[in-house]
Amino acid sequence: MSTRTSTATTAHADARRSRSANGPAHAYERPACLEQPDLYQDPLLEEPPISTAPAAVRRRAAMLESRAQELCQGCPLLTDCLYRAVVDHNVSGIAGGTTERQRTEIRRRLDWTVQPEDFDTLAGVTGRHRQVDHDEVVRLRHANPHESLETLAQRLGCSLSTVKRHLRRARTEPRKPKQTRPAPSLSAVLAAHAAVINRFRVAA
Numbered sequence: 096m097s098t099r100t101s102t103a104t105t106a107h108a109d110a111r112r113s114r115s116a117n118g119p120a121h122a123y124e125r126p127a128c129l130e131q132p133d134l135y136q137d138p139l140l141e142e143p144p145i146s147t148a149p150a151a152v153r154r155r156a157a158m159l160e161s162r163a164q165e166l167c168q169g170c171p172l173l174t175d176c177l178y179r180a181v182v183d184h185n186v187s188g189i190a191g192g193t194t195e196r197q198r199t200e201i202r203r204r205l206d207w208t209v210q211p212e213d214f215d216t217l218a219g220v221t222g223r224h225r226q227v228d229h230d231e232v233v234r235l236r237h238a239n240p241h242e243s244l245e246t247l248a249q250r251l252g253c254s255l256s257t258v259k260r261h262l263r264r265a266r267t268e269p270r271k272p273k274q275t276r277p278a279p280s281l282s283a284v285l286a287a288h289a290a291v292i293n294r295f296r297v298a299a
């Protein structure tokens with residue numbers, strides 16, 4: 096079972112346990128990122144526009160971001176997803192109701208670093224996209240240097256922005272050794288999350 100699928104399965108099991116403890120609820124509903132993969136994998140969420148991008152593009156990105164974050168709030172896996180997205184997996188886009196920038200700030204407060212994730216998203220988006228291994232993207236690029244990135248994306252079954260992100264990462268990010276100290280506790284992550292969300296609200 097893949098890392099991402101097992102993450103989702105474990106989180107589902109946790110949600111079921113939580114539901115049986117609290118009585119009937121909506122815990123069996125599938126996460127929004129599984130129901131709406133096109134929203135969560137929109138290139139504007141995976142790679143937010145820079146500040147000099149056209150205003151219409153930035154507005155659309157902000158609208159998508161806000162929509163995905165709102166949907167996450169109703170997810171039965173929210174707490175588990177947030178914790179894993181901060182502590183275990185460095186994924187792009189919206190995860191656990193947070194943006195990549197917010198998670199980076201949460202990790203900074205926790206003095207915690209995570210290797211960039213080899214998979215596209217945390218919870219196991221299916222549909223037309225599949226998990227993409229970082230090393231596989233780099234290997235295929237080196238093996239087919241004259242092939243267009245669009246063809247490479249089709250070959251891998253992922254989006255063009257995913258291919259670009261992995262290749263950029265291969266160019267710019269050296270692999271770092273894994274951390275050996277204990278991972279931050281859930282309460283520490285939630286406290287840092289609350290502080291960061293509050294700060295982003297004030298800045299908005």
Ligand code: SF4
Pocket residue numbers: 126127128129166167168170171172173176177189190191192218
């Ligand atoms: S990203 Fe996480 S919190 Fe948001 S819908 Fe998916 S599993 Fe739920």
